[in-house]
Amino acid sequence: MVIPPPKRSRRCAASPRTAPTGMAQWSSTKVVTPSSSSVPTRMVFLLHGEDSFRTRLRLGELSAALLSGQSGAPTDLSTLAEPRLGSLIGVTRHDARTDSASAIMLSGQAQGLFDAVDEPRVVIVDNAEALKDLDLIGSFPREAALVLVSVERLAAGRSRRGQRLKAPNAPAANLLEAVEAAGGSVERIERLAPVEVPAWIAARARIHGVKLDGDAVAMLASAVGSDTERVEQEIQKLGAYANGATVTAEAVRTLVSGAIEADVFELTQAVVRKDARTAVATLERLIADGNAVQQILALLLWQFRVLLFASAMRSNADAERMAKAIRSSPYAIQRATAFARRVTRADVLRAYEAIYATDQVIKTGRAESDLAALELCVLDLCGVANADLRDMLLVEAPRR
Numbered sequence: 001m002v003i004p005p006p007k008r009s010r011r012c013a014a015s016p017r018t019a020p021t022g023m024a025q026w027s028s029t030k031v032v033t034p035s036s037s038s039v040p041t042r043m044v045f046l047l048h049g050e051d052s053f054r055t056r057l058r059l060g061e062l063s064a065a066l067l068s069g070q071s072g073a074p075t076d077l078s079t080l081a082e083p084r085l086g087s088l089i090g091v092t093r094h095d096a097r098t099d100s101a102s103a104i105m106l107s108g109q110a111q112g113l114f115d116a117v118d119e120p121r122v123v124i125v126d127n128a129e130a131l132k133d134l135d136l137i138g139s140f141p142r143e144a145a146l147v148l149v150s151v152e153r154l155a156a157g158r159s160r161r162g163q164r165l166k167a168p169n170a171p172a173a174n175l176l177e178a179v180e181a182a183g184g185s186v187e188r189i190e191r192l193a194p195v196e197v198p199a200w201i202a203a204r205a206r207i208h209g210v211k212l213d214g215d216a217v218a219m220l221a222s223a224v225g226s227d228t229e230r231v232e233q234e235i236q237k238l239g240a241y242a243n244g245a246t247v248t249a250e251a252v253r254t255l256v257s258g259a260i261e262a263d264v265f266e267l268t269q270a271v272v273r274k275d276a277r278t279a280v281a282t283l284e285r286l287i288a289d290g291n292a293v294q295q296i297l298a299l300l301l302w303q304f305r306v307l308l309f310a311s312a313m314r315s316n317a318d319a320e321r322m323a324k325a326i327r328s329s330p331y332a333i334q335r336a337t338a339f340a341r342r343v344t345r346a347d348v349l350r351a352y353e354a355i356y357a358t359d360q361v362i363k364t365g366r367a368e369s370d371l372a373a374l375e376l377c378v379l380d381l382c383g384v385a386n387a388d389l390r391d392m393l394l395v396e397a398p399r400r
Contacts, residue, residue: 043145044137044184045072046128046175052151053229055189056083059149063091063122066145074187078203082232085124093124101133108144122147129154134178148179153188192226194335201231210239215249222262223252225331253289260291261299265335267378268303271351272339276382283378293362293370297377301355306332308348310340354380357389366392 045062047055058074060083065072067090085091092107107123121144125131128148140146154176179186192200198221205212212220212235220238224230234256238247241255253259263286270279286296309322310333322333358377360366367373367389379387 043142044140044148044179044182045145046148046150046154046179046184046186047189048128048150048152048154048186049189049191050151050153051189051191051226051228053232054192055149055151058187058189059083059124059147060085062147063088063124066122066147067091067120069120076203078200079207081207088122090120091122091124093126096125096127096130099125101131101136104146105136105140108141108146120145124149127151128175131175134175137178137184138182140182146184148175150175191331192228194221194226194331197221197226197231197331200228201235204231205235205239208235208239210235210242211244211246212238213246213248216247216252219249219252219259219262220256222265222335223256223258225335227331260286260289260295263289264296264299264303267296268300268307269339271378271381272307272342274383276379276384279378279382280375283375287371293374294359297355297359297362297374300377301352303336304348304351304355306336307340307343308345309333310336311343311345311348313337313340351381353390354388357393361389361392 043066047058047062049055054077057077057080061075061077061080062072063083063085067088085093094104094107096104104123104125108121123140123144124147126149129150129152131148137146137148154174176186198217201217201220202212205217216238220231220234224234238251238255241247241251253263263282267279267282267286270276270282283296287293309325313322313333354377358373361373362370367376373389376387376389380389
């Protein structure tokens with residue numbers, strides 16, 4: 001007796017056969033759709049930018065969202081606590097500088113001994129700019145998420161530069177192109193702009209339960225700039241010092257290095273406005289805080305140098321290039337931009353001459369005291385008559 005084989009039921013074209021996978025956990029995640037339909041969309045994310053602390057916050061937020069099956073859309077980073085990625089089950093970390101592409105691929109393929117079949121996996125690759133085998137990105141297992149992290153600004157992909165599209169089978173030229181070709185998501189985390197720093201400081205202080213008054217926030221923003229890593233450290237230090245009390249500007253001035261630069265910037269602002277009263281009051285406060293005359297004079301010269309470069313700034317890229325040229329920070333350049341519009345190159349040259357004359361008068365003993373020479377310099381910069389120290393250089397220095 002011949003037993004006929006069982007008849008196979010015909011599936012509707014609208015309901016193709018699908019094998020069970022772990023993609024159900026990731027179905028709500030939104031990624032960029034690849035330009036070619038032949039390239040499968042994968043759970044690939046690239047986080048890049050020069051703000052290491054905010055990148056770390058975003059990485060923790062994204063990893064937790066992917067593990068819980070959420071979309072992973074970015075939220076307000078200032079409200080997030082610093083992540084502890086080591087405590088998240090299902091996360092594997094690699095360093096592209098030391099780990100091979102095969103080891104990274106294995107982490108995406110491997111299933112833990114006690115993991116559920118459909119348990120999501122997140123593979124994080126730090127220093128992704130050092131990744132040599134870019135084919136790894138397009139062939140990474142679809143049931144796992146690949147998060148590439150680079151704490152530096154990467155060059156734009158070919159499509160973003162408006163260049164001619166490459167051939168379909170041509171290999172990716174860089175990391176961004178490889179992520180875009182795989183249908184991944186690219187997030188660029190910029191440095192905070194100067195106007196955003198005070199609000200960031202206030203939000204981070206609330207996270208740590210530290211009370212800062214308005215002047216303290218302004219002083220801290222001026223002292224540390226857009227360095228969010230340092231903002232975090234200084235807030236915690238100020239909170240420990242205050243021990244529940246409200247942190248004042250005086251406490252910031254005492255505990256935070258660089259606060260003197262904020263005061264000298266305030267002095268420079270008063271000089272640019274020709275506000276002699278405010279300028280002298282600020283100078284007296286700097287002296288009362290124990291700052292040396294030559295130190296104040298050097299910082300005043302540096303501030304006018306920043307003004308000179310800021311007056312020529314046209315974009316954020318200009319700010320970064322100029323900051324490297326004078327060994328400053330992009331924040332200092334951008335902060336001075338508003339006041340740089342009020343000064344001309346001739347004004348900066350005149351300030352250089354006044355500061356140089358003051359330095360020479362102090363060193364040669366032509367003035368009654370170092371402080372008197374500095375006060376005359378500030379009054380001269382404010383446009384007060386008969387305060388020009390350059391005339392004293394024409395007089396023979398006293399013999400000692």
